[in-house]
Amino acid sequence: xxxxxxxxTGGIAAYKACEVxxxxxxxxxxxxxxxxxxxxxxxxxxTFAALARRPAGEDLYQHLTRADLLLVAPCTANTLAxxxxxxxxxxxxxxxxxxxxxxxxxxxxxxxxxxHPATRANVDTLRTRGIELVGPDEGETAEGEWGVGRMxxxxxxxxxxxxxxxxxSLAGKRVLVTAGGTREPVDSVRFLGNRSSGRMGVALAEExxxxxADVVLLAANIAVPAPIGVETIPTxxxxxxxxxxxxxxDVDVAILAAAVADYRPAEAFATKRPKTSEAWxxxxxxxxxxxxxxxxxxxVGRLLVLFGAEHGEEGLERKRRMLDEKNADLVVYNDVSxxxxxxxxxxxxxxxxxxxxxxxxxxxxxxxxxxxxxDEAERLLAARR
Numbered sequence: 001x002x003x004x005x006x007x008x009t010g011g012i013a014a015y016k017a018c019e020v021x022x023x024x025x026x027x028x029x030x031x032x033x034x035x036x037x038x039x040x041x042x043x044x045x046x047t048f049a050a051l052a053r054r055p056a057g058e059d060l061y062q063h064l065t066r067a068d069l070l071l072v073a074p075c076t077a078n079t080l081a082x083x084x085x086x087x088x089x090x091x092x093x094x095x096x097x098x099x100x101x102x103x104x105x106x107x108x109x110x111x112x113x114x115x116h117p118a119t120r121a122n123v124d125t126l127r128t129r130g131i132e133l134v135g136p137d138e139g140e141t142a143e144g145e146w147g148v149g150r151m152x153x154x155x156x157x158x159x160x161x162x163x164x165x166x167x168x169s170l171a172g173k174r175v176l177v178t179a180g181g182t183r184e185p186v187d188s189v190r191f192l193g194n195r196s197s198g199r200m201g202v203a204l205a206e207e208x209x210x211x212x213a214d215v216v217l218l219a220a221n222i223a224v225p226a227p228i229g230v231e232t233i234p235t236x237x238x239x240x241x242x243x244x245x246x247x248x249x250d251v252d253v254a255i256l257a258a259a260v261a262d263y264r265p266a267e268a269f270a271t272k273r274p275k276t277s278e279a280w281x282x283x284x285x286x287x288x289x290x291x292x293x294x295x296x297x298x299x300v301g302r303l304l305v306l307f308g309a310e311h312g313e314e315g316l317e318r319k320r321r322m323l324d325e326k327n328a329d330l331v332v333y334n335d336v337s338x339x340x341x342x343x344x345x346x347x348x349x350x351x352x353x354x355x356x357x358x359x360x361x362x363x364x365x366x367x368x369x370x371x372x373x374x375d376e377a378e379r380l381l382a383a384r385r
Contacts, residue, residue, distance in 0.1 A: 001027065001028040001029045001030065002029050002030070002067075002068035002069060002165045003029070003030045003032070003065070003066070003067045003068050003069075004024055004029050004030065004031050004032070004067060004068065004069045004070075004071055004161070005032050005034055005063065005065075005067045005069070005070045005071065005095050005099065006020065006021060006024070006031050006032065006033050006034065006048070006052070006071050006072075006073070007034045007036070007070065007071065007072035007073070007075070007079075007092040007095070007096075008033060008034065008035045008036065008039040008043070008048060008072075008073070008074070008092075009036045009038060009039050009072065009074055009075055009076045009078070009079040009092065010036060010037075010038020010039045010041060010042065010076055010078075011038075011039075011042070011074050011076050011108050011109070011151075012042060012142040013073075013074035013108040013150075013151040014039045014042040014043045014074060015042060015043055016073070016074065016151055016153075016154055017039075017043070017048070017073050017074065017154075018043060018047060018048070018051055019154040020071075020073050020154045020157055020158060021033065021048055021051040021052050022051055023154055023155065023158040024158060024161070025051065025052060025053060027158070027162070031051075031052040032052070032054070032062050032063070032065070032067070033045065033048035033049060033051075033052050033054070034063050034091050034092040034095055035048055035092075036079070036090050036091075036092055037090065038076070038078075063091040063092070063094060063095035063098075064094070064095065064098050066100070067099060067101065068101055068102075068165060069101060069102050069103075069104060069161060069164060069165055070095060070096060070099045070101065070102070070103045070104070071103075071104045071105075071106075071157070071161055072092070072096075072103075072104070072105045072106065073104075073105075073106035073108075073151065073152075073154075073157050074106055074107070074108030074151045075105045075106055075107050075108065076107075076108065076109055077107075077109045077113045077114070077116075077119055079092070079093070080105070080107060080109075080119065080122050080123070080126070081118070081119075081122050082096075083096055083105070083122075083126060083131070084121075084122035084123075084125040084126055085122075085125075102130075102132065102164045102165075103130075103131045103132065104131075104132045104133075104134060104157075104160060104161055104164055105126065105131060105132070105133050105134070106133075106134050106135050106136075106151050106152050106157050107123075107133065107135060107136045107149075107151070108135075108136060108149065108150065108151035109136070109149050110141060110143065110145065110149055111141065111145055111146070111147025111148055111149040112145075112147075113149065114136060114147075114148055114149045115147075115148070124225070127225070127228055128228055130228060130229065132160070132164060132210075134152045134156060134157050134160045134367070135150070135151055135152030135156070135157075135365075136148055136149050136150055136151060136152065137150045137151070137152055137153070137365075138150070138346065148346075152365075156364075156365070156368065159368070160367070160368075163207075163210070163371060164210070166211075168211055168212025169211050169212065169378055170208060170211040170212050170213035170253075170374075170378070171211075171212035171213070172212075173212075173213045173214070173252040173253060174213065174214045174215075174216070174250055174251045174252050174253075175205075175208040175213040175214070175215045175216070175251060175252065175253045175254075175255065176215075176216050176218070176245065176248050176251040176253070176254040176255065177201050177204050177205040177208065177215060177216070177217050177218070177255045177257060178201060178217075178218045178220070178235075178241060178245070178255070178256045178257055178258035178260075178290070179198040179200070179201020179202050179204075179205065179217060179218070179219055179220065179222055179257055179258050180196055180197070180198035180201065180219055180220035180221050180222040180223075180258050180259070181193055181194040181195065181196030181197075181198070181220055181221055181258065181259040181260075181261075181343075182194075182220045182221070182235075182236065182237050182238045182241060182258065182259070182260050182261045182287075183220070183221055183236055183237065183261075184237055184238065184261045184263070184264035184265060184268075184287070185237070185264075185265070185268040186265050186268060186269070186273075186282065187268060187269035187270075187271065187272050187273045188269065188270065188271050188272050189272045190272075190273075192261060192263070192264065192265065192284075193221070193261070194259045194261070194343065195343035195344055196220075196258070196259035196343050196344070197222065197223040197224060197343065197344040198219065198220070198221075198222030198223060198224055198258075199223075199224050199344065199345075199346070199366050200257050200307070200334075200348060200366050200369070200370070201217070201219075201222070201255075201257035201258060202217070202222060202224050202225075202226065202227055203366040203367045203369070203370035204255055204257055204370045204373065204374065205217045205227050205230050206227040206230070206367070206370070207367065207370040207371050207374050208253075208255075208374060209227060209229050209230050211374065213253075215227075215229075215230045215231065216230070216231045216232075216233065216248060216251070217230050217231065217232045217233070218233050218235045218241050218244050218245060218258065219232050219233065219234055219235065220234075220235050220236055220237075220241055220258050220259075220260070221236055223344070237261075237264070238260050238261050238264065238287035238288060238290070239264075239287065239288065241258065241260060241290060242287075242288040242290050242293060245290055245293070245294060246293060246294075246297070249297075249299075251302065252301070252302060252303065252381075253302070253303045253305065253377055253381070254294055254302065254303070254304050254305065255305040255307075255373075255377070256290060256291055256294070256304075256305065256306050256307060257307045257332075258307075259309060259343070260287065260290055261287055262286065262287060263284035263285065263286055263287060264284065264285060264287050265282050265283070265284060265285075266282075266283040266284065266285045267283070289326075291304075291306050291322070291326045291328065292325075292326050295326040295327030295328060296327065298327055301384065303329050303330070303377055303380055303381055304326075304327065304328045304329050304330075305328070305329065305330045305331075305332065305373070305377055306322055306326060306328045306330070306331050306332070307331075307332045307334060308322060308331055308332065308333050308334065309334050309336045309343075310333065310334075310335065310336070311335065311336065311337040316333050316335075316351060316353075319331045319333040319351075319353055320353055322353075323353065323354070323355060329354065329355075329380055330352060330353070330354045330373075330376060330377060330380060331352075331353040331354070332350050332351075332352060332353075332373060333350060333351040333352075333353060334348065334349075334350050335349070340363070341363060346365060346366065347363050347364060347365055347366065347369075348361075348363070348364070348366050348369045349361065349362060349363040349364070349369075350369060350373070352372075352373065352376050354376070354380065359376070361373070
């Protein structure tokens with residue numbers, strides 16, 4: 001199994017790192033705890049050494065040993081800043097500079113600290129370097145505030161660590177992902193659009209890249225940063241997205257997660273239409289059907305994954321028909337009647353519909369749901385081989 005450097009930093013969430021240690025050891029990994037002085041105010045280093053089953057009198061320079069993964073859980077705002085700026089004032093931050101391999105960080109801090117521009121800049125810096133983040137989650141913090149800042153649960157952290165340690169299962173594959181919501185111009189100022197943020201599509205693109213795929217993201221007005229290491233093509237309208245998708249003929253997997261407008265104004269004004277006291281009637285015409293177009297042109301061996309945002313059981317029935325109607329291999333049904341998993345939510349809950357049956361993915365962060373969707377896509381690819 002893998003050798004993992006586990007950094008534990010100061011904060012009440014340090015107690016959860018005990019469970020992270022236990023789960024990693026249970027899975028057969030060698031865990032080397034790197035406990036900062038701040039963390040020892042909450043949990044003694046000896047506790048982690050015992051949970052990790054480390055021998056007494058161990059080498060003082062274990063933090064400089066080669067490891068398969070560096071995991072920091074919890075990661076305070078202070079340590080996050082140190083990692084971003086290359087400071088090395090304790091064994092953990094020294095290990096971060098010496099480590100060559102994947103890094104997974106589980107932030108934990110007050111919601112106002114997480115939202116501060118300095119923290120946001122530090123997060124962007126780490127992501128630019130390819131460092132993965134899991135969490136933080138939304139909830140009540142130790143001081144009684146509510147917001148985003150709670151450390152992700154140990155099981156989620158360990159699951160993400162296992163994913164990072166897994167072999168690149170999509171190496172050699174080219175994956176197309178669409179994300180966001182298209183905007184169809186009404187005039188030079190106004191448009192018809194939707195509330196899709198692109199979070200789900202970006203999570204899918206990130207996960208496919210992590211699995212070794214060559215990923216192209218067609219981004220329609222996404223409200224979240226484009227993933228690092230992914231070729232991103234802006235496609236603001238249904239027409240530009242259709243043209244770009246048809247031009248990418250060499251993809252092995254196409255995942256259409258974008259919310260593409262079904263209709264657009266039949267005639268858009270070149271300038272802004274001034275407001276008057278009269279009613280304004282718009283004539284709408286259908287946009288091109290990207291899913292149908294790719295389904296009709298699907299070559300042997302290509303996998304087509306479609307998303308469908310609908311309401312309730314009737315919506316699910318319509319998504320079932322998409323398998324045949326649009327020559328799809330997998331349809332992901334998202335019930336947008338629920339505000340907790342609808343547009344721009346941090347979590348999702350979906351039903352995977354394929355020719356083999358249906359499987360519900362329980363409510364979870366979108367990165368976790370993305371991993372489950374790609375697991376199913378890989379299963380379908382393997383079945384074809």
